[in-house]
Amino acid sequence: xxxxxxxxxxxxxxxxxxxxxxxxxxxxxxxxxxxxxxxxxxxxxxxxxxxxxxxxxxxxxxxxxxxxxxxxxxxxxxxxxxxxxxxxxxxxxxxxxxxxxxxxxxxxxxxxxxxxxxxxxxxxxxxxxxxxxxxxxxxxxxxxxxxxxxxxxxxxxxxxxxxxxxxxxxxxxxxxxxxxxxxxxxxxxxxxxxxxxxxxxxxxxxxxxxxxxxxxxxxxxxxxxxxxxxxxxxxxxxxxxxxxxxxxxxxxxxxxxxxxxxxxxxxxxxxxxxxxxxxxxx
Amino acid sequence: xxxxxxxxxxxxxxxxxxxxxxxxxxxxxxxxxxxxxxxxxxxxxxxxxxxxxxxxxxxxxxxxxxxxxxxxxxxxxxxxxxxxxxxxxxxxxxxxxxxxxxxxxxxxxxxxxxxxxxxxxxxxxxxxxxxxxxxxxxxxxxxxxxxxxxxxxxxxxxxxxxxxxxxxxxxxxxxxxxxxxxxxxxxxxxxxxxxxxxxxxxxxxxxxxxxxxxxxxxxxxxxxxxxxxxxxxxxxxxxxxxxxxxxxxxxxxxxxxxxxxxxxxxxxxxxxx
Amino acid sequence: xxxxxxxxxxxxxxxxxxxxxxxxxxxxxxxxxxxxxxxxxxxxxxxxxxxxxxxxxxxxxxxxxxxxxxxxxxxxxxxxxxxxxxxxxxxxxxxxxxxxxxxxxxxxxxxxxxxxxxxxxxxxxxxxxxxxxxxxxxxxxxxxxxxxxxxxxxxxxxxxxxxxxxxxxxxxxxxxxxxxxxxxxxxxxxxxxxxxxxxxxxxxxxxxxxxxxxxxxxxxxxxxxxxxxxxxxxxxxxxxxxxxxxxxxxxxxxxxxxxxxxxxxxxxxxxxxxxxxxxxxxxxxxxxxxxxxxxxxxxxxxxxxxxxxxxxxxxxxxxxxxxxxxxxxxxxxxx
Numbered sequence: 001x002x003x004x005x006x007x008x009x010x011x012x013x014x015x016x017x018x019x020x021x022x023x024x025x026x027x028x029x030x031x032x033x034x035x036x037x038x039x040x041x042x043x044x045x046x047x048x049x050x051x052x053x054x055x056x057x058x059x060x061x062x063x064x065x066x067x068x069x070x071x072x073x074x075x076x077x078x079x080x081x082x083x084x085x086x087x088x089x090x091x092x093x094x095x096x097x098x099x100x101x102x103x104x105x106x107x108x109x110x111x112x113x114x115x116x117x118x119x120x121x122x123x124x125x126x127x128x129x130x131x132x133x134x135x136x137x138x139x140x141x142x143x144x145x146x147x148x149x150x151x152x153x154x155x156x157x158x159x160x161x162x163x164x165x166x167x168x169x170x171x172x173x174x175x176x177x178x179x180x181x182x183x184x185x186x187x188x189x190x191x192x193x194x195x196x197x198x199x200x201x202x203x204x205x206x207x208x209x210x211x212x213x214x215x216x217x218x219x220x221x222x223x224x225x226x227x228x229x230x231x232x233x234x235x236x237x238x239x240x241x242x243x244x245x246x247x248x249x250x251x252x253x254x255x256x257x258x259x260x261x262x263x264x265x266x267x268x269x270x271x272x273x274x275x276x277x278x279x280x281x282x
Numbered sequence: 283x284x285x286x287x288x289x290x291x292x293x294x295x296x297x298x299x300x301x302x303x304x305x306x307x308x309x310x311x312x313x314x315x316x317x318x319x320x321x322x323x324x325x326x327x328x329x330x331x332x333x334x335x336x337x338x339x340x341x342x343x344x345x346x347x348x349x350x351x352x353x354x355x356x357x358x359x360x361x362x363x364x365x366x367x368x369x370x371x372x373x374x375x376x377x378x379x380x381x382x383x384x385x386x387x388x389x390x391x392x393x394x395x396x397x398x399x400x401x402x403x404x405x406x407x408x409x410x411x412x413x414x415x416x417x418x419x420x421x422x423x424x425x426x427x428x429x430x431x432x433x434x435x436x437x438x439x440x441x442x443x444x445x446x447x448x449x450x451x452x453x454x455x456x457x458x459x460x461x462x463x464x465x466x467x468x469x470x471x472x473x474x475x476x477x478x479x480x481x482x483x484x485x486x487x488x489x490x491x492x493x494x495x496x497x498x499x500x501x502x503x504x505x506x507x508x509x510x511x512x513x514x515x516x517x518x519x520x521x522x523x524x525x526x527x528x529x530x531x532x533x534x535x536x537x538x539x540x541x542x543x544x545x546x547x548x549x550x551x552x553x554x555x
Numbered sequence: 556x557x558x559x560x561x562x563x564x565x566x567x568x569x570x571x572x573x574x575x576x577x578x579x580x581x582x583x584x585x586x587x588x589x590x591x592x593x594x595x596x597x598x599x600x601x602x603x604x605x606x607x608x609x610x611x612x613x614x615x616x617x618x619x620x621x622x623x624x625x626x627x628x629x630x631x632x633x634x635x636x637x638x639x640x641x642x643x644x645x646x647x648x649x650x651x652x653x654x655x656x657x658x659x660x661x662x663x664x665x666x667x668x669x670x671x672x673x674x675x676x677x678x679x680x681x682x683x684x685x686x687x688x689x690x691x692x693x694x695x696x697x698x699x700x701x702x703x704x705x706x707x708x709x710x711x712x713x714x715x716x717x718x719x720x721x722x723x724x725x726x727x728x729x730x731x732x733x734x735x736x737x738x739x740x741x742x743x744x745x746x747x748x749x750x751x752x753x754x755x756x757x758x759x760x761x762x763x764x765x766x767x768x769x770x771x772x773x774x775x776x777x778x779x780x781x782x783x784x785x786x787x788x789x790x791x792x793x794x795x796x797x798x799x800x801x802x803x804x805x806x807x808x809x810x811x812x813x814x815x816x817x818x819x820x821x822x823x824x825x826x827x828x829x830x831x832x833x834x835x836x837x838x839x840x841x842x843x844x845x846x847x848x849x850x851x852x853x854x855x856x857x858x859x860x861x862x863x864x865x866x867x868x869x870x871x872x873x874x875x876x877x878x879x880x881x882x883x884x885x886x887x888x889x890x
Contacts, residue, residue: 126821128828130701131846131865138850139582215699219832222701223847238705242836245720249713256705260698267697337790340681365796373794381787385809385885391788395795430885443791 099159107167
């Protein structure tokens with residue numbers, strides 16, 4: 001038993017460390033974009049269009065090549081992390097707040113609130129999310145904040161479903177009854193007794209949701225429904241890279257690998273956190 | 283004795299990296315004999331049956347000892363050899379509902395084993411299935427063969443399973459609490475049926491149960507188990523008249539006696555339960 | 556019996572379709588953005604502009620527009636696409652077969668791969684094989700189909716140029732086929748050169764769509780297989796002398812399939828949704844890429860027609876799903 005426990009502990013740490021390291025790189029890139037990027041991401045160098053990656057570290061070298069307007073791919077990738085991180089944080093946290101609040105309400109109060117919310121979750125989740133996000137953004141208009149709004153509107157059900165189930169479980173435990181007997185108001189019981197027990201679960205979901213949000217933003221940029229195509233974003237770079245994939249595969253490859261690393265970072269961290277926080281697994 | 287059908291010698295089994303489930307179990311079973319394995323749940327009685335049949339759950343391993351069946355050592359065989367050696371083994375399972383595949387008709391569940399083990403043709407296997415259903419006193423066997431398990435009663439399903447177990451003339455049958463899931467009236471019929479077929483075919487039976495009343499009705503000898511250890515092993519008459527071990531005595535005290543209706547039942551003391 | 560059940564389900568789906576029709580019609584018209592304004596040439600006079608609005612019926616009230624549209628729609632006429640000036644019905648029908656074939660191939664790959672992974676993971680439960688299978692499913696699940704598609708383009712389209720990265724068939728080859736079901740028709744007419752070509756074009760988009768679904772199927776199926784393998788009938792079958800492979804495939808798989816089938820149904824509708832993006836990535840001429848272009852160009856008649864088409868597909872998938880339960884579980888056949 002002891003041996004198995006140590007193994008699991010090591011695996012969990014390995015995951016949290018690796019996911020955390022990938023995401024730390026993302027945060028550093030986003031925060032220090034100005035000093036890290038060798039070029040201005042919008043600078044066009046028409047004498048060096050579609051230049052291949054150049055590893056000679058000369059002053060005017062493009063380590064990851066340039067795109068069709070001669071813009072430096074590495075710099076655009078670094079600045080693109082700002083969009084990704086913004087969407088991950090803002091859309092992720094808003095989605096978590098909306099979904100968790102509705103899930104708590106449905107699970108704790110039950111009755112018609114539960115009926116309405118659960119029904120909405122069922123209807124919502126029967127639509128393919130990608131199709132829904134494209135239609136939503138087309139309806140509410142393009143731009144970063146529309147993308148955030150679309151993500152919240154689509155993905156709140158992920159939190160709602162899980163939080164509701166967990167709240168129902170907690171609600172049935174004796175300590176909630178004890179709190180009611182002790183005369184605590186429902187609001188206090190929710191805040192003091194139930195929310196702390198929901199929190200670890202919500203944290204894991206939030207980590208996974210951030211990864212999903214980054215992908216949805218990239219998809220909408222790729223389709224041309226997010227921020228303008230001049231501003232550096234990974235999805236936009238993917239769309240451009242797809243056009244010139246035969247002449248300059250590095251544009252698509254770079255953006256794809258960065259997006260892949262980010263998605264895997266959130267997923268690995270989420271799995272690691274789940275293993276660490278889940279009392280059943282531990 | 284070399285003419286024993288089954289000889290278990292100092293068998294130990296454990297969960298990998300975990301607790302030991304069976305401690306040095308030894309028992310012998312002669313041809314045509316019925317041997318009871320008794321104990322509370324978790325005592326390891328079903329685990330012994332599973333060791334003999336070679337269907338241990340994935341994390342459980344035999345750690346020491348051996349199982350001789352018809353003179354052949356079963357422990358340590360490859361899975362393929364093990365399957366070949368199991369041709370004269372059969373199982374009557376505990377829950378007649380879950381022991382029949384809900385999506386297959388009775389006929390295919392009875393005949394598949396005959397076709398595999400006895401190499402019978404379709405028609406031969408069908409004829410044998412009919413004959414076996416007749417032996418377990420099922421009326422309208424053609425109709426029963428056509429049905430799905432959910433269309434039969436619990437007692438009927440158990441009869442089908444008994445017929446299947448005896449179909450390939452096994453030398454040893456492991457009966458794993460075959461009456462636990464049934465009504466009391468059906469229980470008696472099923473016990474009588476197993477006894478009847480076992481005598482007729484000269485089959486040895488390893489009878490796993492927690493019910494001492496059942497042991498008294500059907501077994502020749504019995505092994506009492508507690509926490510994976512043998513606490514007592516004796517012919518049935520001896521154990522019922524002179525239980526030696528405190529645990530066995532406690533088991534008796536917790537068994538309803540039809541012959542002494544006035545007695546109060548005593549629960550198993552906490553250190554045994 | 557079966558025919559009645561199908562008919563009943565189809566009748567039940569009529570109100571759903573009507574609801575979807577009304578909802579999309581209203582939504583699409585309420586939101587800001589003027590599709591016709593995009594088409595007006597600079598310097599056009601007011602009368603010409605008014606004629607253009609009248610041509611698409613946009614000069615009437617929403618309820619009038621809806622009645623006109625619904626009346627025509629019942630007769631199979633969904634109006635004229637604003638951007639391509641083709642009839643919406645014809646446009647959708649010319650693109651639909653490509654998507655249907657892609658989804659079918661993708662679903663087939665996903666089921667085959669998912670079942671294979673679940674069966675292998677179950678066979679080697681508690682051993683290294685299971686750990687490997689769990690690792691692969693975790694990875695397939697973490698990476699969305701969008702990224703799989705892009706990765707395939709880079710790896711199998713550019714680095715090792717094995718497969719074509721766009722389109723549905725080699726345009727230099729005259730197909731001479733009479734339907735748009737190119738894969739099926741070329742196969743049954745023994746034009747296997749075309750079949751191979753179409754399959755090569757389909758391989759990357761189909762597998763990209765299939766991998767996350769395969770992983771999901773593998774997870775659910777593996778856990779219900781584990782449950783079935785613990786049932787007495789599976790143990791009994793092993794005692795009878797059948798190998799683990801036989802017990803998994805011939806006994807447990809069918810009973811374990813039911814929860815998986817219900818998951819697969821929902822997920823296949825998501826697969827249809829996923830074609831929107833994957834078709835765009837691979838420039839595959841189906842209704843998915845058509846939908847994206849329609850949304851970006853605000854092509855109202857086309858958007859409506861497409862949403863209804865998707866709704867019909869979803870309803871049919873659910874119907875097929877419902878019928879397959881009865882085929883799998885004899886207990887549900889009479890009831």
